[in-house]
Amino acid sequence: MNRLKYVLKDKVAALSLSIIAVTTVAGVFAPFIAPHDPEEVNMELQFAASSWEYLLGNDHLGRCMLSRLIYGIRPSMLWVFAALVLSVTIGSIVGFLAGYFRGKTDAFLMRVCDVMLSFPGYVMTLAVIGILGVGFENILLAFVLMKWAWFARIIRTSVMQYAESEYVKFSKAIGASHLKIMISHIIPVALPDIAVIASSSFGSMILQISGFSFLGLGIQAPQAEWGMMLNEAREVMFSRPELMLAPGLTIVIIVSAINYLADTLQVALDPQLMTSKNKQLGFETTSIAKLEGKGVA
Amino acid sequence: MNLLEVNHLKIWDSHTDRVIIPNSSFHVKQGSCLAIVGESGSGKSVTCRAIMRLNKVGIRQSGDILFKGENLSELSEKEMRKRRGKHLCMILQHGMRAFDPSCVVGVHLKETLAEHFGWSQGEIIARMKSAMENVMLKNPIEVMNKYPHQLSGGMLQRVMIALALVLEPDIIIADEPTTALDTISQFEVVEQFLQLREQMGCSMIFVSHDLGIVKLIADEVLVMKDGKIVENGTTRAIFTDPQHEYTRYLISTKQVLNQHYKKILGGVSFAER
């Protein structure tokens, strides 16, 4: 709890957290918050500038931009989050098994991860979409299939380090069951690590998934999604460049908030990094996580 | 005559305002060896680095450090750099980490000696070779062409001593030079330190928490606890008649180990003489 307070003491982090919270709520309650139906076509209002009724103006079909942005939170952020949680869960289970039991289990699971990780992320995602066909669910599926191996790798390292600690050895010596040791000794300490890893790849996942929608491989019209909105705006880019602004800035703000929070979280959860002297060093791990995240899409 | 005089040294962390050393004063006589003992975290290393003015960026210091009558605290960084190595030489705890891992050991030796003396490559090698033979390093040329990870901690420690031999400083500051070594290498390195003092007659600050070695090598002892100097006196006085409770505690805990150690050390030295 102290650590959460530490995070909130950082004003920018508190702001980031509130942005994310507000966005999440807006996404969940989109039908109640959005002023209009996001798919309602109104050609009279084509490319209309912002007005009191349509705060962010209207797109090429006269649809309300603000409502589309709000509905877009669901696929662009909430579903991505769900996919992230799923792949982190799979990765954690595999990582736990490998890191805790070591030996043959470990060797086998890690070889599987090696193979998964030897495909560059984007390529793998494209392959999955290629096989299963274009669609948002397929992209999410591809991401879950891709990411778990990478999470498993990192979580294994973290679990291994805790599994070798003295108190775990002690628990083993007094005959505690594996399950009990895992639940009471390893999960609590490994959880912060998992949180840091997951949060630091959330941002890049949002970027990548919206990127696939932008290419037309994800969500199909007329559904609202941020990448899709940018794709539609691109077609009229030369005459109406302002249509690119709202969805683009939304993504930038959300991803910045998430990344900032991830960095702060990392510093806060790692006691070694708490002292200001080492604060700068803390970014190394997150940035490598992001790099890998980009690589493994 | 005092070679080094430290007066009212205060060291603090400028980020957290935590005071590490509140107020320290001590001196090192010409040709004598001062041992600083204390638990880890008692401020021994920080004190050594403060003398060299080499503490990390956020760590500040105040007070006078008089070296041969000159106040090191008032020197410019450039002047200070000329003193380092040539007049004040440091020997670090982890030989493994003290040399650039991506260069062969010889690179550091050449750079240092060329910086201070401007010698040619050939002269540096010749001098290092004889110094390294002096500290019982076999095949010195080969050692100089090896990467740090290919040598043992004890060997690297002796390379540092050999460099000190060539540099001929006025004072050697050895920061726990034996702590990271196994017993046999410890013994060999301590032997080299004893010889170093004999040959060069230079002063020395020897930081250690191993009282056995301290008893063997030091003329005077400084006991530190939580950044403060709790006791200060000749080695004999400290070991036979410790005044401060903490000193007594240190000596009693080390007693058993010491006896064992002295037996090995004394035995072998005896055989050699």
Next chain:
Amino acid sequence: MGRYITKRLLISIPLVLLISFVTFAFIHLSPLDPAEVVLHSQGVPKITEELIEQTKAELGMDQPFLTRYLRWAVSCLQLDFGKSYVNGKPVWSLLGPAFINTFKLTMVSAVSIVVLSIVLGVVCALKAGKMVDKSIRGASFFLTSMPSYWLAALMIWYFAVKLDWLPTSGMDSYKSYLLPVTVITINYAGIYFRIIRSSMLSNMNEDYVLYGRACGLPEKKITMHILRNSLQVAVSVFCMAIPIILGSTVVVENIFAWPGLGTLSVKSILSRDFPIIQAYVLVLAVAFILFNTISDIINAAMNPKVRNDL
């Protein structure tokens, strides 16, 4: 060193085999029957069972799985990846030139990323905590949070349309490289320069720096030692970056209509051209392994410790 290279190459062979198998098996996971796809894309008006069977036989689909895999693997070694379902051209005649175009883009971007990251990383590490450092890091933070396609679109709009300095798309002259390379560089340099910066900072706290200073070495020489050690990290990271960029130019290529793998793969996915997708995945996976191996070898050459470990 020779032994290390041999060992490292031997390790990657089973991986390549496994990947080729996975790639081959992949296509068979598809809910669609390839024969049907072929007929669809050839515009056959009425697809009968008979026609499907016939096409299957033509494609060799009626044979056992392993036989088909072996035959496919052997022909892949000869760069024969079959023919496109859509236009009947040999896959390699489409994939080869696209690969080279993507490779060119990747290499130019990688060099630009390397140069920019080293310069920024070193400057920031030497001035850590100062204004320069803070502002560079702040700027890079926002740039990495930006969707690359959005950045690309904004740049096209500004430089190619508003100012009319650069071509909007295609690959005609060196000018065509400027915008895509800039977008890729901005996207990745932010991450890489932070790696260099933190590697420099952690090296600065190493004992060898303290010992160097204690021996009276001038700051310039010490900085050179720090650089030498930090750049090792940089080199291996950059070698890894090449295959990552190679695989992730998809978005940028599509925006700038770069005639490379990214454009080709998206086109093939939309038209369900399986042989191209298959070859694309295989070629990139092999390239990925190849570059990772090379990066390990370079790493070992620079860092004697790694060499002894394997």
